[in-house]
Amino acid sequence: MLEIQQVSKTYRKKRLFGEHETIEAVKNMSFTLKQGVCLAIVGESGSGKTTLGKLIIGMEKPDSGIIQFDHINLATTCKEEKKQLQKNIQIVFQDCHSAVNPKMKIRDIIAEPMNCHLQLTKQQQLEKIKELLVQVGLSERDAQKYPHQLSGGQLQRVTIARAIATDPKLIILDESINSLDILVQISILKLLKKLQQERGFSYLFITHDLHAVSLFADEVAVVDQGEVVEFLHDVSQIPCMTHPISQRLLASRLPINRQEISSLQGEQVS
Template sequence: MSLLVADQISKTYSSSGWFRAKKAESGVTNVSFVVEPGMCLGLLGESGAGKSTLGKIVLGLLPPGSGSVRFQGEDLYRTDRRTRKQLRRDLQAVFQDCYSAVNPRMTVKQIIGEPLRNYERLSAKEEKRIIFGLLETVGLIAGDMHKTPNQMSGGQLQRVNIARAIALKPKLIVLDEPVSSLDMVVQKQILFHLKELKEKIGLSYLFISHDVMAVNVLSDCVAIIDKGTIAETIDTAKMFECTQPASKKIILSSTKTDLYL
């Protein structure tokens, strides 16, 4: 059974302004894709192409206008409340802005422990042990447990967000531009760490990005989104061999290529 199946997803937004009549604008139209267990599917496109809309729909945050999202065989928007809660345990996210994704008043221990407290009944000692293990997994140390977000760099805090996302051992993580706000050296570190986690513990990812090189590092397959529709789906290994028109729109930076390779 496929882990995630998005079938003919469409979402239309309405817009209006002082000097124009209200009109409908299409967010995404008839988009379909599949994520298999242990796979990373990259959603690659320019700003405004519909990537983040799809991410919100997959996470259960934005109902589609039409179509369905099936996660572990269950329709996210038609299942009962108890099943939906269980599905959300297995479906986590890491967002672009690592600072706005956390409560600035919480310590790292509280941030990572939040999903554990929501879903597990653990003693304080057991929770601390698990959090310490998660910090080690993402390359941080025990001393970071008592820091607050403003005491950490962007790269360190994004690792905290990753630790929180994997705390419940989810089946799928939606990565919505997780490295685009970081400098290039830290981007490389985070991407290769995500790749290592994928291989070590069998994580599956839906990786949303506008950066072709970042997608190339992590993804097994790439769906190229243009104006709300999937223009093409290709294997990552063939990304630089492809000559289709949709792929020609991707501009590669030689400097950035050297960094990731």
């Protein structure tokens, strides 16, 4: 569904005395993402994974290479195709507080993409908002609240409801659970997995957390200095990764008591 072919992106950063530094954020990157699959893009800070997400959603343009979604080249889209791509590719950011307008009610936040991409009556829209809130584990009454009245985990569920409102095919999760505590992270990952099973979403899961990857993703690509240095089609093989960067990410994992998490969640985490 998503195909990245030899994509590169370079930035020029101005230094002292008028000099410029060239930064290769993404370098000849290639991979594919199939329908209904969660692919984790894992790397250290500055590895290029966030830039990749920006390229896919159109916030940045590649210097070279091809990004195709459903056989549509993102660089040569017409106005109609671009609108369709915006409907089918949604993103959930790390900081849920800065991702929403604090002056808007929750119902209006979720309605934003629907206003752009769906032809619904006011009543149909309100019904859909209620359904989405329930689907992400919130209450219909939350529609009347403002962001400051919700916890971080609840507000992240709101941003997920907004992301799935247009029934997209691909959702980019850009460090979207990192600011939450471990138990909220687990509940959000379970929610996302459930939604994937129900709706057939594909996920591009951008993170540095290999624990979360092992719980949630199907495949994993390790990136370093803008390049894919290791790719696994089976996340169960994560402990067997061999690249030095992969080994460093493995070594940086914090120990987690899975029995304690399972007890608090009321079910076994596998």
